[in-house]
Amino acid sequence: xxxxxxxxxxxxxxxxxxxxxxxxxxxxxxxxxxxxxxxxxxxxxxxxxxxxxxxxxxxxxxxxxxxxxxxxxxxxxxxxxxxxxxxxxxxxxxxxxxxxxxxxxxxxxxxxxxxxxxxxxxxxxxxxxxxxxxxxxxxxxxxxxxxxxxxxxxxxxxxxxxxxxxxxxxxxxxxxxxxxxxxxxxxxxxxxxxxxxxxxxxxxxxxxxxxxxxxxxxxxxxxxxxxxxxxxxxxxxxxxxxxxxxxxxxxxxxxxxxxxxxxxxxxxxxxxxxxxxxxxxxxxxxxxxxxxxxxxxxxxxxxxxxxxxxxxxxxxxxxxxxxxxx
Amino acid sequence: xxxxxxxxxxxxxxxxxxxxxxxxxxxxxxxxxxxxxxxxxxxxxxxxxxxxxxxxxxxxxxxxxxxxxxxxxxxxxxxxxxxxxxxxxxxxxxxxxxxxxxxxxxxxxxxxxxxxxxxxxxxxxxxxxxxxxxxxxxxxxxxxxxxxxxxxxxxxxxxxxxxxxxxxxxxxxxxxxxxxxxxxxxxxxxxxxxxxxxxxxxxxxxxxx
Numbered sequence: 001x002x003x004x005x006x007x008x009x010x011x012x013x014x015x016x017x018x019x020x021x022x023x024x025x026x027x028x029x030x031x032x033x034x035x036x037x038x039x040x041x042x043x044x045x046x047x048x049x050x051x052x053x054x055x056x057x058x059x060x061x062x063x064x065x066x067x068x069x070x071x072x073x074x075x076x077x078x079x080x081x082x083x084x085x086x087x088x089x090x091x092x093x094x095x096x097x098x099x100x101x102x103x104x105x106x107x108x109x110x111x112x113x114x115x116x117x118x119x120x121x122x123x124x125x126x127x128x129x130x131x132x133x134x135x136x137x138x139x140x141x142x143x144x145x146x147x148x149x150x151x152x153x154x155x156x157x158x159x160x161x162x163x164x165x166x167x168x169x170x171x172x173x174x175x176x177x178x179x180x181x182x183x184x185x186x187x188x189x190x191x192x193x194x195x196x197x198x199x200x201x202x203x204x205x206x207x208x209x210x211x212x213x214x215x216x217x218x219x220x221x222x223x224x225x226x227x228x229x230x231x232x233x234x235x236x237x238x239x240x241x242x243x244x245x246x247x248x249x250x251x252x253x254x255x256x257x258x259x260x261x262x263x264x265x266x267x268x269x270x271x272x273x274x275x276x277x278x279x280x281x282x283x284x285x286x287x288x289x290x291x292x293x294x295x296x297x298x299x300x301x302x303x304x305x306x307x308x309x310x311x312x313x314x315x316x317x318x319x320x321x322x323x324x325x326x
Numbered sequence: 327x328x329x330x331x332x333x334x335x336x337x338x339x340x341x342x343x344x345x346x347x348x349x350x351x352x353x354x355x356x357x358x359x360x361x362x363x364x365x366x367x368x369x370x371x372x373x374x375x376x377x378x379x380x381x382x383x384x385x386x387x388x389x390x391x392x393x394x395x396x397x398x399x400x401x402x403x404x405x406x407x408x409x410x411x412x413x414x415x416x417x418x419x420x421x422x423x424x425x426x427x428x429x430x431x432x433x434x435x436x437x438x439x440x441x442x443x444x445x446x447x448x449x450x451x452x453x454x455x456x457x458x459x460x461x462x463x464x465x466x467x468x469x470x471x472x473x474x475x476x477x478x479x480x481x482x483x484x485x486x487x488x489x490x491x492x493x494x495x496x497x498x499x500x501x502x503x504x505x506x507x508x509x510x511x512x513x514x515x516x517x518x519x520x521x522x523x524x525x526x527x528x529x530x531x532x533x534x535x
Binding site: 049235 | 364365367384385387406407408409411414417420421422423426427428430431474477478481484485486487488489491494495497507508509510511512513
């Protein structure tokens with residue numbers, strides 16, 4: 001681990017100011033950051049400890065939703081009875097992620113900002129445009145079993161590893177931030193993470209120093225909440241493909257369908273056209289296939305991850321069959 | 327200059343700052359590592375009921391502070407990346423990976439390690455159950471398994487669901503063997519003593535119930 005200065009700001013505003021200094025990094029749970037620092041993938045010169053700031057509450061919002069402080073631990077969101085009863089997809093997604101030890105430490109904001117688990121990003125002896133811009137991508141043409149099939153670029157085919165973010169995408173959560181000048185903004189989760197393009201090192205729309213303070217959930221969505229995760233072992237593994245779904249039926253037809261996918265892209269993947277394909281239809285394999293076609297429009301495998309295309313199709317089918325009892 | 331909660335809260339502004347690289351004559355309190363000299367931090371760790379004031383390189387993980395500075399070598403370093411669970415300790419009663427956090431982040435917070443579970447010569451029910459059910463072979467993962475199980479039983483008692491819980495709205499999901507396996511997935515045993523580990527944890531859970 002490279003040496004760093006350690007700082008503990010007294011307010012969230014001070015944290016944003018401190019985080020704006022070049023080389024500074026905020027530390028919350030640290031479960032991903034310290035892992036990367038040990039490998040010298042991340043080499044911050046200053047560590048800004050925000051753990052003692054009062055950002056660890058889950059509160060109801062006036063609109064009937066919930067506001068989750070950025071320091072709420074993943075396990076505490078998953079266990080919150082309001083989340084379990086009204087945002088089941090989020091609770092399930094969180095419980096699908098990592099291990100109990102990691103969930104007890106990992107935070108809301110940190111989960112959103114965690115880095116890809118691309119093997120080549122983690123291996124500092126290999127080229128990686130995300131870690132060292134301009135050095136190339138060893139995953140393209142390399143071993144890319146866990147990599148993206150949608151939204152990729154010639155620079156990067158990494159995936160975003162979070163389960164929680166996929167559930168938040170299906171719920172249309174909003175990320176609340178504060179900037180070093182004290183101004184605040186609300187960022188729809190749909191626009192929070194970026195696609196890699198030619199700058200894969202820029203993973204979110206956050207500006208320098210801009211710090212997450214909370215994530216807001218809209219009022220609960222009626223319907224069946226499902227989080228289905230396909231992975232190489234039954235627990236404590238990242239998703240190859242995951243599906244977050246909120247499906248509402250009425251009179252034997254699909255009244256509304258929301259679907260977000262993990263493991264496929266640089267950000268949680270959601271395709272409105274696929275949801276429209278389902279809405280108003282009676283559930284059937286043909287309808288599910290049409291939805292899968294829409295989700296996978298433009299999908300491209302890179303060799304080792306070609307299997308993700310049929311796997312996505314089949315996982316979506318299984319989720320829809322479960323949701324609609326068909 | 328020590329970093330402490332009191333010092334920081336007392337200032338009311340942005341304020342505690344430790345120079346990371348402080349070359350030159352002021353480096354007397356520092357530790358030399360290669361080209362740079364690192365300023366140290368003072369951390370008060372509360373471990374197994376005892377308080378320890380330590381002067382540490384801020385890079386020191388909680389695990390290294392326990393093992394190398396407090397000689398509490400029960401917590402093991404397996405992977406050092408949070409993947410094996412051998413370093414599991416209880417922080418404020420909750421299980422975490424001691425390798426994936428810094429000691430300086432836990433100034434003043436209570437930590438319980440495997441050395442702190444027994445009551446004098448009386449073993450913790452989980453320790454006794456692991457012996458009774460032969461819940462280990464080489465024993466390297468065992469401290470982490472037992473600390474993790476202690477945290478897990480508390481989580482279960484508090485109504486925490488898991489990924490295999492059928493009904494999330496159930497306030498007190500029953501602790502089946504499938505639940506034990508899922509909830510213990512952060513602890514790897516390369517001797518594969520899993521059936522006996524599950525049996526030991528089930529026994530300890532029954533004693534508690």
